[in-house]
Amino acid sequence: MSAIVECVPNFSEGRNQETIDAIADAIRQTNDCHLLDVDPGPSTNRTVYTFVGNRESVVEGALNAARIAKERIDMTKHKGAHPRMGALDVCPFIPISGMTPEECVDACAVEFARRLAAELIVPVYLYDRAAKCDARRELANIREGEYEGLAEKIVKPEWKPDYGPAQLVGRWGASVVGVRKFLIAYNVNLLGTKEQAHRIALAIRTSGRGGANKLKCCKALGWYLDEVELAQVSINLTDFEVTPPHVAFEECSRRAKELNLGVVGSEIVGLVPLAALLVAADYYIKKENLFVIGEKRKIRLAVERLGLDSISKFIPEKKIIEYMIGLNEDGPLVSMSVRQFIESLSSRTSTPGGGSASAAFAAMGAALGTMVGWMSFGNKKFAPLDAIMRTAIEPLHSNVQKLLPLIDADTNAFDDYMAARKLPNETSEEQAKRDKAMQAGLLTAIRIPMSVMHAVNDCWPALQTIAEKGNFKCISDVQVGAKGLEAGVFGAYHNVMVNCSELSDDALRAKVEQDAKDALNVGLTRSRAIFDLVEKRVSDVI
Numbered sequence: 001m002s003a004i005v006e007c008v009p010n011f012s013e014g015r016n017q018e019t020i021d022a023i024a025d026a027i028r029q030t031n032d033c034h035l036l037d038v039d040p041g042p043s044t045n046r047t048v049y050t051f052v053g054n055r056e057s058v059v060e061g062a063l064n065a066a067r068i069a070k071e072r073i074d075m076t077k078h079k080g081a082h083p084r085m086g087a088l089d090v091c092p093f094i095p096i097s098g099m100t101p102e103e104c105v106d107a108c109a110v111e112f113a114r115r116l117a118a119e120l121i122v123p124v125y126l127y128d129r130a131a132k133c134d135a136r137r138e139l140a141n142i143r144e145g146e147y148e149g150l151a152e153k154i155v156k157p158e159w160k161p162d163y164g165p166a167q168l169v170g171r172w173g174a175s176v177v178g179v180r181k182f183l184i185a186y187n188v189n190l191l192g193t194k195e196q197a198h199r200i201a202l203a204i205r206t207s208g209r210g211g212a213n214k215l216k217c218c219k220a221l222g223w224y225l226d227e228v229e230l231a232q233v234s235i236n237l238t239d240f241e242v243t244p245p246h247v248a249f250e251e252c253s254r255r256a257k258e259l260n261l262g263v264v265g266s267e268i269v270g271l272v273p274l275a276a277l278l279v280a281a282d283y284y285i286k287k288e289n290l291f292v293i294g295e296k297r298k299i300r301l302a303v304e305r306l307g308l309d310s311i312s313k314f315i316p317e318k319k320i321i322e323y324m325i326g327l328n329e330d331g332p333l334v335s336m337s338v339r340q341f342i343e344s345l346s347s348r349t350s351t352p353g354g355g356s357a358s359a360a361f362a363a364m365g366a367a368l369g370t371m372v373g374w375m376s377f378g379n380k381k382f383a384p385l386d387a388i389m390r391t392a393i394e395p396l397h398s399n400v401q402k403l404l405p406l407i408d409a410d411t412n413a414f415d416d417y418m419a420a421r422k423l424p425n426e427t428s429e430e431q432a433k434r435d436k437a438m439q440a441g442l443l444t445a446i447r448i449p450m451s452v453m454h455a456v457n458d459c460w461p462a463l464q465t466i467a468e469k470g471n472f473k474c475i476s477d478v479q480v481g482a483k484g485l486e487a488g489v490f491g492a493y494h495n496v497m498v499n500c501s502e503l504s505d506d507a508l509r510a511k512v513e514q515d516a517k518d519a520l521n522v523g524l525t526r527s528r529a530i531f532d533l534v535e536k537r538v539s540d541v542i
Contacts, residue, residue, distance in 0.1 A: 003098035004325070005108055006182075007051055007058040008270060009091040011069050012084045012173075014040040014047050019072045024049065026064040032057035036324040039270050043225045045080025046089070048185065050270050052325050055099065055107040062091055062112050063119070066175075070120050075147050075173040081223040082234075083140075085147045086173035088116075090139060092128070092180045096325075104179045105130045113177040117164030120172070123154060124163040128178035132162060139176060140219065147173045182321075184237040184276060185269035186245045188252040189230045189310055191262035197231035198222025200255045204233070204248065215251060217242040228311055230264065240273065246280035249306050265307020268314070271321040277302040291390045293397050331408025350418075355410035355449055355495040362456045362488025363403035368481030369463040370396040376471040388469050392462040399455045403488075406455075410448045410495070417441030435504075445499045446512060449492035453519040456489040460526035467530045472541065475534055482530045489523030 013019045020040050027049060028035045037050040051061055066088050073087035093108040095101055109130040117124045131137045135158070145153050151168040153159050160166045161174065190197050201220035217239035224231050233252050237243055245266070253263045274295075281298035284290065284305045292301050299316050308314040317323050333341060333352055341360070344352055373393035376382050382389075420437035424430045463485070467478045496516040503509040 003055050003103075003107075004052055004096040005055055005058045005099060005104060006094040006096050006321070007049075007053075007062050007091065007108075008094065008183075009049050009062055009065060010084075010089045011047050011049070011065070011073065012045065012075060012078050012080065012087050012089050013069075013073050014045045014080065015042050016072075019068075020047050022068045022072065023047070023065045026068045027051050027061045030057060030061040030064050033061035034325065036321070037270055037318065041082070041225075041269075042227055043080070043223070044082035045078060046082045046084065048270050052096065055104070058093065059108055059112045059115070063115060066091075066116055066120060070122075070172065074171045076170050078147065081225075083143055083146055083221075084173075085143050085145075085150055086122075086175045087171070088175045089143075089173075090127075090176045090178075092178050092183070094180060094182055096321075101129050101179050101181075109177050109179045113163050113175075116175065116177070117161070122164050122169050122172045123161035123166065123174040125174060125176045126162045126178055127176050128180040130178040136162075139178075142176050150174055181239055182273055184240050184245060184272055186235045186237055186248060186266060187232040187269060188235065188249055188266045189232055189264045189307070190252075190256055191264055192231045192256070192259070194222055194224040194231055196222070196259055196261060197224070197233050199259070200252055201233050201235070203255055204235075204251050215243045215248060218248060230311075240276045244276050244279050245272070246283050246302070246306060263307075265310025267311050268308060268319055271319060271324060274299075274320050274322045277320065280306060293394050295401075331405065331412075333408045333411060334404050351411040351414050352407070353411070353414070354491050355414065355445075355452075356407045358449065358488045358491030358495065359403050359406040359410055359452050360488075361484045361491065362452055363400055363407070365456075365481045365484025365486075365488060366396050366400045366403060366459050366463075368477050368484060369459065369466055370400060372466050372470045372474040372477050372481070373462075375474050376466065376469070382471065385469055388465060392465040395462045396459055396466075399459050402455045403452065406448055406452055410445075410452075413441070413445040413448050417445050438502075439504060442499050442502055446496050446503075449495040449499075450512075450516065450519070452492040453489050453496075453516065453523065456485045456492070457519060457522050457526070459485055460522075460530070464526070464530055464533065467533050467537075472537065475537065479531065479534055482527050482534075486523060486527040489520060493517075493520040493523075 011023055024035060024038050027033055033051050033053040035051045038047060040047040053061060069087045075087055093104055095104040109126060113124045113126060116122065125136060125142050126132060127136055127139050127142055136142055150173055154166055154168055198221060201222045204215050204218060205220040206214055206216055206218050217237060219236040221234055222231060223234055235248050237245065237248060249266055256263050277299050280302040284301060285292050292298055303309060303314050333356060345357060370393055373389050373396060376385050377389035417438065420434065420441045423434040423437060425434045463481060470478065493516050497513065500509050500512050
């Protein structure tokens with residue numbers, strides 16, 4: 001798989017639509033570049049562009065955009081609320097997949113900085129993971145003094161640019177280029193003043209004066225947006241796994257309450273990882289003792305609780321990065337109609353085969369259990385069961401979501417193994433390379449059905465609860481669901497065993513075989529127990 005890299009250049013123009021569009025077109029017209037988002041801000045007089053591509057295309061896209069900016073942006077006339085020092089103010093590259101941050105430094109940041117400086121004859125600094133010294137690690141250190149202080153700063157030896165001339169280029173200023181983790185640009189809206197917003201920003205940011213309540217991996221300042229008549233605590237969350245948006249929102253809300261200020265939602269600038277919204281949803285679900293399952297519903301909850309629609313409509317398909325670049329799209333088998341999938345199974349090809357069918361059986365079994373849970377929940381007739389069904393529906397639904405991608409994953413794993421078998425093996429070096437690739441392919445082909453078995457066995461406690469307490473009118477669906485899960489674990493077991501036979505590591509083979517046998521025994525035992533339970537319920541009624 002080729003590397004996927006995100007690039008998020010910030011240009012110092014947020015008011016002239018012709019310039020904003022021209023820069024966007026330059027990126028859009030670059031081969032293999034996919035422009036995901038254009039986010040202009042009139043008050044900040046700044047536009048954030050987000051695009052993805054491979055390591056070569058993102059560099060070309062950023063250069064094409066910079067060429068337009070050189071023609072159209074004049075920093076001698078620029079004013080805006082956001083700190084800035086150049087026409088292309090900052091250009092971070094973010095490795096998404098297939099590349100380490102260290103590889104991204106050389107392949108993208110350094111390459112772009114070198115070419116930008118050489119072609120446009122402008123000063124360029126490297127920051128964050130691309131920085132050559134600690135003093136330039138933080139963007140704020142490089143940008144201190146902003147454009148107005150650059151002429152005096154740039155001639156000092158300690159602030160000599162990494163590339164380009166060590167003197168002010170008036171219309172351009174200077175640019176900062178680097179590699180960083182995914183940064184969430186997040187603003188909390190206040191019915192207050194710029195000064196009040198900045199007071200909160202100082203209290204929460206990592207380098208601020210908030211004492212024990214400072215937020216980690218958080219940069220913040222306060223400003224006022226004339227166009228919407230709101231103050232904002234403008235926040236950069238440099239590691240959302242450490243401090244996610246909902247934590248920043250709650251802390252800003254707490255500080256605002258102390259100042260008797262109203263918080264009226266928040267906004268995501270650019271894109272946001274799906275995980276950041278799901279963790280926010282989970283926080284509010286736990287805090288408010290809600291029963292919300294399913295990705296779409298959780299996103300809706302997070303958008304509502306954080307007030308992400310307060311300034312402009314939050315459209316998940318345009319704001320969540322995984323949705324924008326298709327990382328969450330279903331595979332070709334899962335996307336088929338039932339007819340197409342069954343006909344594909346019956347065709348004269350080795351894939352899809354029993355492994356994919358086993359994952360499908362298991363997914364349908366878990367789905368039937370989920371359905372019976374829903375049919376026993378949320379109705380006055382079954383009100384005493386609501387708390388019980390809440391604990392049963394969620395794990396079944398969750399395992400449906402785990403099992404669906406495994407339908408395609410099993411086929412992909414087998415195809416990868418067969419591709420490894422076709423590698424040349426004439427020389428000893430080629431043979432060693434082929435053997436290594438085949439063993440790696442076997443391990444993947446084993447891991448997928450083992451994942452099916454584990455997901456199935458995670459379903460049994462919840463399905464047993466539903467079999468014991470669920471809506472009796474749906475009892476046959478419980479039986480069919482149990483058989484679907486049993487078929488899934490049975491088929492996955494035999495897929496594991498057939499692949500184990502070719503493992504070269506005897507100790508590993510023995511361990512995997514034993515693990516598979518244990519998982520099969522659990523599945524068969526739990527399925528039989530549920531059938532016995534259902535039969536007893538039926539006999540009691542009769």
